[in-house]
Amino acid sequence: MSPIRTVPRLLALLLCLLPLVACGRPAGRGGEEAGVREAVAAWSRTPPARLAGIPLEGWTYEVGSVRLDGVRAHVRAALRYRLAGYDGAPARSARAVELTREGAAWKVTSDGPAPGAPPQLWDQGEVAAVRGAASLVLGVGQSPATLAEVGREADRAVPAVSAAWPDAWARRVVVLVPGSLDAMAALLGKPAATYRGLGAVTTGSIGGGPAPADRIVINPEGYAQLGAAGKDVVLTHEATHVATRGATTAGTPQWLSEGFADWVAYRDGPLTPAEAAPALARAVREGGPPGELPADAAFAFGGDQEAAARAYEGAWLACRLIADRWGAAALVRLYERAGRESLPAALETVLGTDRQGLTRAWQEALRHELG
Incomplete structure (x- = not known):
């Protein structure tokens, strides 16, 4: 074998061995990460003592990523838990857990919401x-x-x-x-x-x-x-x-979702439509009823509060109309079906009308009760 070829082969062999002592990924780093994961698992088996008065169950931290930085470790984890007797599915929280190495062991030093969570x-x-x-x-x-x-x-x-x-x-x-x-x-x-x-x-x-x-x-x-x-x-x-x-899906109209909730809230109360819907009453007296049932965008938080009030009040009175004319059971069935199929189909099946027919009936009710 030529000496010229032997030297590179020897150098290559030495370079393969060097990372064990000098460069590249330090030896034992994978073991350190495993130690961090084990430390988080052991620490998270029991909820903190300060939460003793809360009925928690299924408390677990699922480690996603681990970043080692000398004697510190930064962990991203998903906390899952239930409130016993109340939650049908786990609540979730993205968490940032910090650990410090003490000798050969890792110890959790802080736990808080992950950045942006x-x-x-x-x-x-x-x-x-x-x-x-x-x-x-x-x-x-x-x-x-x-x-x-x-x-x-x-x-x-x-x-x-x-x-x-x-x-x-x-x-x-x-x-x-x-x-x-x-x-x-x-x-x-x-x-x-x-x-x-x-x-x-x-x-x-x-x-x-x-x-x-x-x-x-x-x-x-x-x-x-x-x-x-x-x-x-x-x-x-x-x-x-x-x-x-x-029963609520992305297809459920906001006027039906919010109006139904207000219908339940007001139905046994003493307030008249004019008392419970002052913003809409002013608008009807000044310019007549709205041309359409409230659009989804009208219910957005943080916008024009007067416009939002009119949307909520109009939605409530639409649901009140349905319950009064077609019956409370029909309003419930409409809600159930509107989350599974198109609103036109639900209106036709449950009420025997279409959106235009419902809108006209709603406008007539507004003129009568608020005008």
């Missing part, structure tokens, strides 16, 4: 829990009396919803009461201006399958400005969204 309520402070007959109220920075009051209002809302919505649902709700409007907005991942003036909103994905982990999230500033009747309306409206979630 909303926090959990307990990230904002110590959580107090109040259990009602049909509710679980979790709050941060709120007095026990406030949380108990919210629980009583939620307990009244649940049977009112069940009386109007005969389909199966959990018949219990989870209500979050953060410490401020800003804290509420952080939980929902939106600017605070989006929710200013609102009493509460409901989270949760739409569509079939297992009932999602819905949460009614209170705006403590807007909610505090409401009287007893207003608080009942708000919680009954939001609890209706929880109940109807399984």
Whole structure:
């Protein structure tokens, strides 16, 4: 063999061995990552002691990525958990977990929301829990009396919803009461201006399958400005969204979804249409009824509040009309079918009319009740 060929082969062999001691990926790095994953798994088997008052189950952190940086490790993980007796499907949270190596072992030093992900309520402070007959109220920075009051209002809302919505649902709700409007907005991942003036909103994905982990999230500033009747309306409206979630799809018109929730909230109350729909009443007196049922975009948060009020009021009165003329059972069937098929098909099957016919009847009702 030629000496000229031997030298390169020897160099190549040496270069293959060098990474073990000098360059390239350090030896044992894969073992370190495995150690980090094991440390997170061991740490996450039990919820933190500060959450002892919350009925948690299925608490798990699923590690996605691990980045090693000397004696520190940065982990991205997915937290999954259920509130026992309340959640039909796991709640999910993207988390950032930090660890520090102490000798040969890794120790978790911090856990918080991943960059860009909303926090959990307990990230904002110590959580107090109040259990009602049909509710679980979790709050941060709120007095026990406030949380108990919210629980009583939620307990009244649940049977009112069940009386109007005969389909199966959990018949219990989870209500979050953060410490401020800003804290509420952080939980929902939106600017605070989006929710200013609102009493509460409901989270949760739409569509079939297992009932999602819905949460009614209170705006403590807007909610505090409401009287007893207003608080009942708000919680009954939001609890209706929880109940109807399984029948609601992307195809369900917003006027039907929001109008149905308001119909449930107002149907046993004393308010007349003119009293409960002041913004729309002004518009009808000044220029007549709207030309069309409210479009989906009219219900967006953070826009023109007067226009949004007219949309909600008009949606409520459309659903009220359907219940009065065709019956409450027909309104429920329309809601169910409108999530599975086109609105024209649902209107024809359930009410025997089309969108134009419903719109004309709605406009006549507005002139009669608000004009």
